[in-house]
Amino acid sequence: MGSLCRLVAVSASLFAVATAQIRVRLSPSTVNELAEPDFHTWNIENESQNASTTIDSLDLTLSSSADSDLEGNSYKYQYTRPVAHLGERVVNQGITTSRDNPGPITLTIQGLEAGEHTLLTWHNAWDSLDSTATVSVLVDGEDKTSAATSYVTFTVDSADQAVEIVYTPTSADGLVYLNGFEIDTPALKDQISFPSPPHREEHLELGDGKSITATWRAPSSGDSVTYNVYMGNASDTLEVVNEGLSETQVTLSVIKVTSLEDSEEPGTLRYALAVATGPRIVVFDVGGVITIDSRLTVSDRYVTVAGQTAPGKGIAIQGHPLGLSGASDVIFRHVRVRPGSSSNETVDGMGMAGSNYCILDRCSMVSCYTSQTAVHGD
Known part of the structure; x- marks a missing residue:
């Protein structure tokens, strides 16, 4: 049954999803790269001051300050889990700056279409720390947010505009941690979480031999949320199972001839x-x-x-x-x-x-x- 029911996707219709939707994880060169099919992987050389790549026609640059450099590592126990259901291979590795000379990290994005865009960034530390620095986020010089996981909205005037996002740490160890980022995806508060069956679970046992119930945790942003449920073997060939659900579960029937x-x-x-x-x-x-x-x-x-x-x-x-x-x-x-x-x-x-x-x-x-x-x- 795994090959038939292996992918159930649920979307919350509280928000309008933009068209770009690019998801990138930052992978330091010192960490063994493990597959993460939901994200593009950007490999960053350790002890370099800047790194550049092109993903889906976007030119991306990551840079440290002049007196520091980019370094990275991982939390091996979680990063190397055999099956990563909840993004363990994204948030358990990443890039920071030199501990001897900590400072801000700048992400530059060029090639976005004109209009409003969003950027969700993950800031999870992989070391055992007593405390971590507060991170402030500036977009083209404008202070946008200060949080462990940042979500900012900004406007691009043309595809030639290079948007600079500066992540600046204050207090504690003085380090800013970047695991990855998502362009034009919903804020975390508007996303569902903890689906069951888990993400990427391809071997399902039907308890009664007839059906399986898919469940998920509702977004934290409000109660007036409805859900569309899709099923299929690949993300580009999903079929609608149900639309406009108000409950956080749906039962999928399997009938045997x-x-x-x-x-x-x-x-x-x-x-x-x-x-x-x-x-x-x-x-x-x-x-x-x-x-x-x-x-x-x-x-x-x-x-x-x-x-x-x-x-x-x-x-x-x-x-x-x-x-x-x-x-x-x-x-x-x-x-x-x-x-x-x-x-x-x-x-x-x-x-x-x-x-x-x-x-x-x-x-x-x-x-x-x-x-x-x-x-x-x-």
């Missing part, structure tokens, strides 16, 4: 598609040929039929057509349709009528008398 019979009894394909309701994934514990006695039509939303889960040579449908009517956000994958002549009727193979945002992926249709497939909708 355990019989090749055609009836409305649980365990059959007709039950999974025409009787069951709500968002669901249909998987197969059996492989072979299902002979249906009448047209089998899906008229629901958020349904995924995972034919690739059928054992052996997969699953095939014969006798009558299989299709969609008035459906939305439905995916059929790896299904073979072979109506043939057993019905003594003139039939087509697979199709969509009045259906929107639906996908027939790696499906085949032959032995049809009117057309293999017909699509009407978006």
Whole structure:
């Protein structure tokens, strides 16, 4: 089941997300680089006074003051965890300045589109310290904030403008710690946290064999928050599961096809598609040929039929057509349709009528008398 349900994404609709959304972690050259697919990794040479890179058409420069240099390290125990669910490989390493000559660090960003932008920066220390310095953040000379985790808003006049963000430590050890930053993402108070199943958990056990409940912690910014829930195998191919939720949980149903019979009894394909309701994934514990006695039509939303889960040579449908009517956000994958002549009727193979945002992926249709497939909708 991990390959089907391995990614559940939830967004809180309290905020408007900008288009850039670039996430960067700072990795010192003295630390063994471990994969962090959610962030771009910027490698910084230890004991250098400045470092530059280009990420997604943005020119980035990190620099220390003239009498100091950039140095980095990590908190190995957390940084090297086998599976990093909560950003451990971002906040447990980073860049600071020389302990002998501590001082400010300047981040320069050039290439942003004209308009308003935001910058979220992580300031977590990796050493055991009695106390850490307070960090003040200036954007182009204007004092913006003073916090352990900073979030600032600024305006860019043109793509040629180089925006300078200066992080200045005061008191304590006099060091400023930078783990990474996010451009044009929501403030922490507007983000959900602690999802369950955890981020990147790809092996899920269904307690009752039928469903799994995804939960998350609400943003701290307010009570009037609604959530959109998406599911898929990759961040760029997510499908909507539910929209406008006010609760911090959603139950995702998994329905198993355990019989090749055609009836409305649980365990059959007709039950999974025409009787069951709500968002669901249909998987197969059996492989072979299902002979249906009448047209089998899906008229629901958020349904995924995972034919690739059928054992052996997969699953095939014969006798009558299989299709969609008035459906939305439905995916059929790896299904073979072979109506043939057993019905003594003139039939087509697979199709969509009045259906929107639906996908027939790696499906085949032959032995049809009117057309293999017909699509009407978006």
